[in-house]
Amino acid sequence: MTGLPLIKQGKVRDVYDAGAGRLVLDSTDRISAFDIVLADTIPRKGEILNAISACHLKMADNSGIPTHYISMVPAKRTAMFVYRLDMIPVEVIVRARLYGSAWQRYREGSFALPNGTEPRKGAQFPQPMVEFTTKLEASDRPVTRDEILRNGWMTADEISYVIGTALDVHRLVSVNAAKGKIIVADQKFEFGRNPELAGVPVLGDEAGTPDSSRFWDEELYAENYAAGRDQPSFDKQYVRDFLLRERGWDKERPKAGTRLTEPILTPEVVSQTTERYMEARRRIMASAGDSK
Ligand SMILES: Nc1ncnc2c1ncn2[C@@H]1O[C@H](COP(=O)(O)OP(=O)(O)OP(=O)(O)O)[C@@H](O)[C@H]1O
Ligand SMILES: [Mg+2]
Structure with a gap:
């Protein structure tokens, strides 16, 4: 986000000060697993998270539950304005x-x-x-x-x-x-x-x-x-399972809080993860009557 001061970089979201008690929450394509931020990014993840979250926050607001949601940031599919809490x-x-x-x-x-x-x-x-x-x-x-x-x-x-x-x-x-x-x-x-x-x-x-x-x-x-099988899911469980099974993270893994500097996923795992996030959005937002 150009122009606004960055006040926090979370594992996934960048948080900017938008003035007047407001923030911009910008969901990036970063992904974390076991509290470790991967160097790989998942294409379209940020815009999907932003859309689904906004949809649910609006739903809560409409039911009279106070939320921090204000509006989407115009022309920026990954970001929303929220009240600072x-x-x-x-x-x-x-x-x-x-x-x-x-x-x-x-x-x-x-x-x-x-x-x-x-x-x-x-x-x-x-x-x-x-x-x-x-x-x-x-x-x-x-x-x-x-x-x-x-x-x-x-x-x-x-x-x-x-x-x-x-x-x-x-x-x-x-x-x-x-x-x-x-x-x-x-x-x-x-x-x-x-x-x-x-x-x-x-x-x-x-x-x-x-x-x-x-x-x-x-x-x-x-x-x-x-x-008694694991449940396949439209979320990052797929990435966790890959890291556990294919990268030995069940035995040994970086400390929580680490930010990796080298990619660790395969192109196949990255594209399958995008697919899962897209499927989640399709099913959730179609039923919310808002397919954007
Ligand atoms: N309305 C708000 N006002 C202030 N901070 C907020 C608000 N909504 C969310 N946050 C904070 O913004 C950050 C969002 O970034 P993200 O989810 O990527 O961080 P995280 O890595 O999960 O969080 P943390 O830094 O707490 O471990 C979180 O720290 C969250 O607690
Ligand atoms: Mg978080």
């Missing part, structure tokens, strides 16, 4: 299915299954549940409500609000995705404060993107679940 240093995870780190922790004995959940990878929880992880450390770690209170990260009222709101937004995203035959297995949200906007935490960052969510194919779910 004082970000709460906690990630809010909504889990609808037992997968990923929750499945891992369950197997290690440190994840309590909600009553009525089948103890199988990919099982549906009786209702979606919310967990918190830290944002300040190089690698995310689950945190308890007590730890959040003790550290002054949120008040008890804020915690209740954020749990309810994350579940509400998850429902909106899931109901829409279901029209495109996508299951939203889990997703991450971030909230921040801006007393001029709202007296409650405001939904910030990205919403319901293939970077922040696990999107599964509804038509393939039951068969894979019954067979």
Whole structure:
């Protein structure tokens, strides 16, 4: 983005100061896995993330949920204007299915299954549940409500609000995705404060993107679940699996926070990843009645 001061370079997004309490969030084609930023970029990823996130943030706004979204940046498909928030240093995870780190922790004995959940990878929880992880450390770690209170990260009222709101937004995203035959297995949200906007935490960052969510194919779910197989997904799980299996990252990998300087993906993996992100956008935005 020319002209505006860059105030932060995240793993994926560049954040600019747009003045008057506003920021520009520019989603690049960068990709991270296991909190490591790859040197490879995924063509079109930035514009896809920006479009899907805007679609979900607008959906939340239309349901009366305060969000940071203002508008798209004209003639820049990868960027949106947002209100600047004082970000709460906690990630809010909504889990609808037992997968990923929750499945891992369950197997290690440190994840309590909600009553009525089948103890199988990919099982549906009786209702979606919310967990918190830290944002300040190089690698995310689950945190308890007590730890959040003790550290002054949120008040008890804020915690209740954020749990309810994350579940509400998850429902909106899931109901829409279901029209495109996508299951939203889990997703991450971030909230921040801006007393001029709202007296409650405001939904910030990205919403319901293939970077922040696990999107599964509804038509393939039951068969894979019954067979105990991994669920193919329209997100970056494909890249994670490639790195684990083909690059030995299951045994040894760079430290979280590292930015790689040499490409590590094959052209095939890069183009397949673009395809997956495009498929996610097609299914989500077609059902949202907005195919741009
Ligand atoms: N409205 C907002 N006001 C201020 N900061 C925001 C807002 N929305 C998102 N952010 C922050 O902007 C950054 C977006 O960049 P990106 O998602 O690439 O970073 P990240 O690498 O995931 O984050 P981090 O730097 O926190 O590890 C994040 O740090 C996010 O917390
Ligand atoms: Mg982020």
